[in-house]
Amino acid sequence: MKEMSFPVVHRQELLLILLCMILNGSSANAQRPNIVFFLTDDQDVALGGQTPMTKTKSLLGDKGIIFNNMFVTSPLCCPSRSSILSGRYVHNHKGFNNSLEGGCSDIHWQQTQEPTAFPAILKAQGYTTFFAGKYLNQYGFPKSGGVEHIPPGWDWWTGLVGNSQYYGYSLSVNGTLEKHGDNYKKDYLTDLIYRHATEFLRFQTKDHPFFMMLSTPACHAPFTPAPQYENNYANMSAPRTASYNVKAEDKHWLIRQAIVPMPNDTVKSSDDIFRNRWRTLLSVDDMVESVLMQLQDKGLLDNTYLFFSSDNGFHLGQFGLPSDKRQLYDFDIRVPLMVRGPGITPGQVSEQIILNIDFSPTFIELTGGQIPKDIDGISMVPILKKNTSTPLQNIFLVEHYGEYEMAISGCPQYKDQYMANCNGHCVCEDSRNNTYGCVIQITDASSFKYCKMEDLEFRTRIQLDQDGPKQPIKTELFL
Numbered sequence: 001m002k003e004m005s006f007p008v009v010h011r012q013e014l015l016l017i018l019l020c021m022i023l024n025g026s027s028a029n030a031q032r033p034n035i036v037f038f039l040t041d042d043q044d045v046a047l048g049g050q051t052p053m054t055k056t057k058s059l060l061g062d063k064g065i066i067f068n069n070m071f072v073t074s075p076l077c078c079p080s081r082s083s084i085l086s087g088r089y090v091h092n093h094k095g096f097n098n099s100l101e102g103g104c105s106d107i108h109w110q111q112t113q114e115p116t117a118f119p120a121i122l123k124a125q126g127y128t129t130f131f132a133g134k135y136l137n138q139y140g141f142p143k144s145g146g147v148e149h150i151p152p153g154w155d156w157w158t159g160l161v162g163n164s165q166y167y168g169y170s171l172s173v174n175g176t177l178e179k180h181g182d183n184y185k186k187d188y189l190t191d192l193i194y195r196h197a198t199e200f201l202r203f204q205t206k207d208h209p210f211f212m213m214l215s216t217p218a219c220h221a222p223f224t225p226a227p228q229y230e231n232n233y234a235n236m237s238a239p240r241t242a243s244y245n246v247k248a249e250d251k252h253w254l255i256r257q258a259i260v261p262m263p264n265d266t267v268k269s270s271d272d273i274f275r276n277r278w279r280t281l282l283s284v285d286d287m288v289e290s291v292l293m294q295l296q297d298k299g300l301l302d303n304t305y306l307f308f309s310s311d312n313g314f315h316l317g318q319f320g321l322p323s324d325k326r327q328l329y330d331f332d333i334r335v336p337l338m339v340r341g342p343g344i345t346p347g348q349v350s351e352q353i354i355l356n357i358d359f360s361p362t363f364i365e366l367t368g369g370q371i372p373k374d375i376d377g378i379s380m381v382p383i384l385k386k387n388t389s390t391p392l393q394n395i396f397l398v399e400h401y402g403e404y405e406m407a408i409s410g411c412p413q414y415k416d417q418y419m420a421n422c423n424g425h426c427v428c429e430d431s432r433n434n435t436y437g438c439v440i441q442i443t444d445a446s447s448f449k450y451c452k453m454e455d456l457e458f459r460t461r462i463q464l465d466q467d468g469p470k471q472p473i474k475t476e477l478f479l
C-alpha cells in the first residue's frame with residue numbers, strides 16, 4: 001500500500017471547503033452513481049443458463065459488457081454469497097458450508113464480516129440501500145438471530161428466511177416476520193422481490209444515490225415456474241455436453257461413484273429440472289426489464305450501474321452427476337456476468353477474469369468508499385470505465401469444504417460414509433472428502449488448473465490447457 005500524503009490545508013481554507021461541501025451536498029450526491037445488483041441462485045453458463053434471458057441480454061449485456069470468464073471461488077451458495085458480500089475467500093470469511101456450524105450466517109460471520117461487508121460501507125458513504133430476496137442460507141432462524149437481525153448497512157430489508165423457495169416462505173420485512181402462502185399473485189417470490197423494488201424506486205430521485213440488491217430464488221430448487229411459463233421449453237432437454245453421462249475413471253473418488261450411464265428416471269428428472277430452471281428464469285428476465293424501464297421513466301437509468309450475476313453454476317448429468325453444484329469443474333464455477341452503466345462502452349465482450357470476491361471492492365470504489373485493506377477481491381472499475389485490456393488478474397483459488405451426513409437413509413452402503421445430497425439411486429453429490437483447493441491460472445500463453453483433494457488417495461493432478469493461446473479456459477474435461 002502506498003503512503004497517503006495530505007496537502008497542508010489552512011484553517012480558513014478548510015472552513016471554506018467544508019462550507020462548499022455542505023452547499024454542494026445534493027449536487028455532489030447527484031453525480032454519484034446508483035447501483036442495481038441482480039443476483040440469481042445456481043444459474044450456470046455451461047448449460048446455456050443465460051439463453052432464456054433474452055431481454056436481460058439485450059437491455060443489459062448488449063448495452064454494456066458481457067464477461068466470458070466470470071468465476072466463483074466456491075461453488076456452493078452460502079460460501080459464495082459470503083464471499084460476494086465480504087470480498088473475501090472462504091478460508092478468510094470462514095463461512096465454510098451451508099450450515100450454521102459451518103459458519104453460514106452465524107454469530108462469527110455477523111460479528112467479523114457483516115460490519116465490513118460492502119452494504120455497511122455503502123451506507124457509511126451516504127447511500128440509501130435496498131435488499132430483497134435470498135441472503136444467506138441460515139438467515140432468519142432463531143439460532144442466527146431471528147428475523148429481527150437486519151445485517152448492518154441495509155435501509156430497506158426484505159430478507160428470505162433460509163434457502164430459496166418460490167412459495168410458502170417467511171420473510172423478514174425490516175425485521176418483522178411476514179409469512180407467505182401459495183397464491184401466485186400475492187406470493188411468488190421473484191415477483192414479490194420486483195414489487196418491493198418498485199415501491200423503493202418510487203421514492204428515489206436524482207438527488208440521492210442508492211444501491212439495490214435483488215436476489216432471486218431462481219433458478220434454484222425447487223425450480224417452481226410462474227403459471228404462465230409452466231409449459232415453455234416443453235420439447236427441450238438438458239444439453240448433452242461433452243461430459244454428459246460420461247464415465248469418469250480418472251476423476252476423484254466421489255465422482256467415480258456415480259452410476260454411468262444414468263438410469264432412465266435420472267435422465268428424465270434432470271431433463272425436467274433443466275426445463276423448470278429455464279422457466280423460473282423467465283420471471284427474472286421480466287423483473288430485469290421492468291426495473292430497467294422504471295429507472296428509465298424516472299430519468300435515473302443514465303446514472304445507474306446494473307450488474308447481473310449468479311452465486312454458482314450447476315450441472316445436469318455431467319460425469320453422471322444428476323443435478324447439483326459443489327464440483328471443481330467449469331459447469332459449477334463459471335457464472336454469468338453482465339454490467340451496464342455510465343462510462344461503459346456498449347457492445348463489449350470481455351475475456352477478463354472476474355471473481356465473486358470482486359463485487360465488494362467494485363461497489364465500494366464506484367460509490368467513493370475506502371476498500372478495506374484486508375479483502376481478497378479487486379475492483380473491476382478499471383475495466384468498466386477505462387476499457388482496460390491488460391488482465392486485472394490471471395490466477396485464483398477455488399475451494400470447497402465437502403458437506404456430509406453420518407448416515408443416508410435408504411443407502412445402507414453409505415452408512416458411516418460421510419456422504420450428502422444422494423438421490424434415489426444413492427448417487428451422492430457431496431462427501432466429506434470432496435474437500436479441495438484448486439489454483440487456476442489463465443493466461444494468453446497457457447492455462448492450468450492444479451487441485452488438491454482432501455482424500456485418502458491424496459492425489460494431486462495437474463493438466464495444461466490444450467486450447468492454445470487466447471481461448472477462454474475450458475475446464476469441463478479438466479483433471
Ligand SMILES: *[C@@H]1O[C@H](CO)[C@@H](O)[C@H](O)[C@H]1NC(C)=O
Pocket residue numbers: 155156157173174
Ligand atoms: C422499511 O424501511 C424503510 C426505511 O426505513 C421504509 O422506508 C420502508 O417503508 C419500510 N418498508 C416497510 C414495508 O415497512
Ligand SMILES: *[C@@H]1O[C@H](CO)[C@@H](O)[C@H](O)[C@H]1NC(C)=O
Pocket residue numbers: 235236
Ligand atoms: C421445439 O419447438 C419449437 C417451436 O415449436 C421449434 O422451433 C424447435 O425447433 C423445437 N426444438 C426441438 C429441439 O425440437
Ligand SMILES: *[C@@H]1O[C@H](CO)[C@@H](O)[C@H](O)[C@H]1NC(C)=O
Pocket residue numbers: 264
Ligand atoms: C431407457 O431408455 C432407453 C432409450 O430411451 C431405452 O432404450 C431403454 O430400454 C430404457 N431402459 C429401461 C430400463 O427402461
Ligand SMILES: *[C@@H]1O[C@H](CO)[C@@H](O)[C@H](O)[C@H]1NC(C)=O
Pocket residue numbers: 345385386387
Ligand atoms: C472505450 O472504447 C470505446 C470504443 O472502442 C471508445 O469509444 C471509448 O471512448 C473508450 N473509453 C475510454 C474511457 O477509453
Ligand SMILES: *[C@@H]1O[C@H](CO)[C@@H](O)[C@H](O)[C@H]1NC(C)=O
Pocket residue numbers: 096097098099101102103402403404405
Ligand atoms: C459444516 O461444517 C461444520 C464445521 O466444519 C461441520 O461441523 C458440519 O458438519 C458441516 N455441515 C455439513 C452438512 O457437512
Ligand SMILES: *[C@@H]1O[C@H](CO)[C@@H](O)[C@H](O)[C@H]1NC(C)=O
Pocket residue numbers: 253416417418431433454455456457458
Ligand atoms: C472418501 O470417503 C469415503 C467415505 O468415508 C471412503 O469410503 C473413501 O475411501 C474415501 N475416498 C478417498 C479417495 O479417500
